[in-house]
Amino acid sequence: MPELPAAGAEIQAALIPAAGPAASSTASAAGRGGGGSFTALLGLPTSQAMELLLPRAAAAAGAAPPAPAPAPAPAPTFPSDPHLVDPAARFSAFASPSPSSPAPPAGKRKADTADRATKVGHRTPRLHFHSLLSEPYYHSSPELTSDCSGGLLTQGKSAKKGKTAEEKPTAGGDGEDDKPAYVHVRARRGQATDSHSLAERVSGTALVLDEIINHVQSLQRQVEYLSMRLAAVNPRVDFGGLDSFLTTECGRIAGLNCKNGIDLEQVTWPEMSVHGARHLMQLQQQFWHSDLAHPHQAASQWEKRGDGHPPVFSSSSPSLFGYDLTSSGKIARNPTTPS
Amino acid sequence: MYAPRKFKKAFMAQLLVSLRAAGQASKSMGLRERRDAVRLSSDVAMALASARAGEAPRSTAWARALVARHAAERRNEALMRRIMGGAGYEMAAAAARSRKEARSRRIVRRSRRVCSGAERKRRSSLTAASGRCSAMAAARRMVKARLQVLRSLVPGGEALRGLSLLSETLDYVVCLKTQVELMQCLCKGSRPKLG
Numbered sequence: 001m002p003e004l005p006a007a008g009a010e011i012q013a014a015l016i017p018a019a020g021p022a023a024s025s026t027a028s029a030a031g032r033g034g035g036g037s038f039t040a041l042l043g044l045p046t047s048q049a050m051e052l053l054l055p056r057a058a059a060a061a062g063a064a065p066p067a068p069a070p071a072p073a074p075a076p077t078f079p080s081d082p083h084l085v086d087p088a089a090r091f092s093a094f095a096s097p098s099p100s101s102p103a104p105p106a107g108k109r110k111a112d113t114a115d116r117a118t119k120v121g122h123r124t125p126r127l128h129f130h131s132l133l134s135e136p137y138y139h140s141s142p143e144l145t146s147d148c149s150g151g152l153l154t155q156g157k158s159a160k161k162g163k164t165a166e167e168k169p170t171a172g173g174d175g176e177d178d179k180p181a182y183v184h185v186r187a188r189r190g191q192a193t194d195s196h197s198l199a200e201r202v203s204g205t206a207l208v209l210d211e212i213i214n215h216v217q218s219l220q221r222q223v224e225y226l227s228m229r230l231a232a233v234n235p236r237v238d239f240g241g242l243d244s245f246l247t248t249e250c251g252r253i254a255g256l257n258c259k260n261g262i263d264l265e266q267v268t269w270p271e272m273s274v275h276g277a278r279h280l281m282q283l284q285q286q287f288w289h290s291d292l293a294h295p296h297q298a299a300s301q302w303e304k305r306g307d308g309h310p311p312v313f314s315s316s317s318p319s320l321f322g323y324d325l326t327s328s329g330k331i332a333r334n335p336t337t338p339s
Numbered sequence: 340m341y342a343p344r345k346f347k348k349a350f351m352a353q354l355l356v357s358l359r360a361a362g363q364a365s366k367s368m369g370l371r372e373r374r375d376a377v378r379l380s381s382d383v384a385m386a387l388a389s390a391r392a393g394e395a396p397r398s399t400a401w402a403r404a405l406v407a408r409h410a411a412e413r414r415n416e417a418l419m420r421r422i423m424g425g426a427g428y429e430m431a432a433a434a435a436r437s438r439k440e441a442r443s444r445r446i447v448r449r450s451r452r453v454c455s456g457a458e459r460k461r462r463s464s465l466t467a468a469s470g471r472c473s474a475m476a477a478a479r480r481m482v483k484a485r486l487q488v489l490r491s492l493v494p495g496g497e498a499l500r501g502l503s504l505l506s507e508t509l510d511y512v513v514c515l516k517t518q519v520e521l522m523q524c525l526c527k528g529s530r531p532k533l534g
Binding site: 199202219222231284285 | 370374479486489493501525529
């Protein structure tokens, strides 16, 4: 990636001189970014984001709490450009005093994108959370859970080693087992056993978690407010007549059919009718199956109840589930459990 | 927006279906009930769309927990039957019941562990509370407290640990954002347009 060496030079330039006026301008830009400070960080280019990570600027940026917005204020913008976030996340690992060689460890780290998600670097908690978010949506979670949990759990139990060239897992103060669910943080070279740096790192994690919590709460409040509004707008919650109008209108607003040659409306309803009741049954079985395979559950419960209940339907004609499910009782009795 | 387009479409379609079903169920309800009906239908839509538009291991824990939470209340039963079909509702009710049992079992287990581990912890905390480790211990307590709050926020989060909790949170946040966007669209769309 051509951005790497250029950004590396910028970081060295940024770290060595104390950039006073630049920090204030970026701090104001962070304030303008709206929402949480960590999302504002990503509105800036890489070099300015690095400057923000210096301690005084980080203190200023961290002091701006994200305001919960029940009013239709814009939610904090998540980064839409993974290429901006990725080099920023990589370089954030080197913000602290080791300006000697940002390049070769960066080359090493290009490979393990999955590991980066759990590293909370020294003084750089925010960008690491965004490396978590920058992963493409559907590919991240299985890799994350399997790779990181496996890797970290084995490394968490290893003995304390001397300073190696690799990154070290934190073993300081951790004779504890995994029963209390800690988020394991990984140390960088030379900093694993320093108790003060560990404490700082853990509190950095706490800050990130705080922002996550605020964001989730604000989103949930927005959902509640919007549902109240929707309920107030329609005296009867009756969207029957507005169907075509709404789908085209909202399709355009939400950017749903910008790149398709086909109209949204034509695609959606034939899709639904083609799926049919059988797929829906399979889908719902799949939906609940992995939950019911859990050891706590009595898996026979739903098998007993899965047949023999005549479904109760409304008689609305274009309803997705309404038209065919009288025959689905037979389909549901097939003992096909999709993997 | 980095939620895939298929998900948005599936969600929107499902949302319209659910809302229409809700409209038939709630002929004469007050504002609060209607709001709850809207909320329920959109949550169920979100959960079902997330399961449909994803690839194989996509039935996420929060989706199941969310639907189970709605199914646990008796007054939602009719509406949910309409939306998900009777068989789907039965599965949801079964999941809700088993979740309740699991939760009570976990509470009992945790209280037992606390009672037995209390003396051991008191002894070890006296030795470890030197000046160096106390900062770390305080920070760890902060992290633990926040993880607890996050668990209470994300549906189905009590059973999750560490990394899977974060992964579920990530998923949930993306879906919540989509939900907010779509509902804003509906709001805008159903506002009477001035000529």
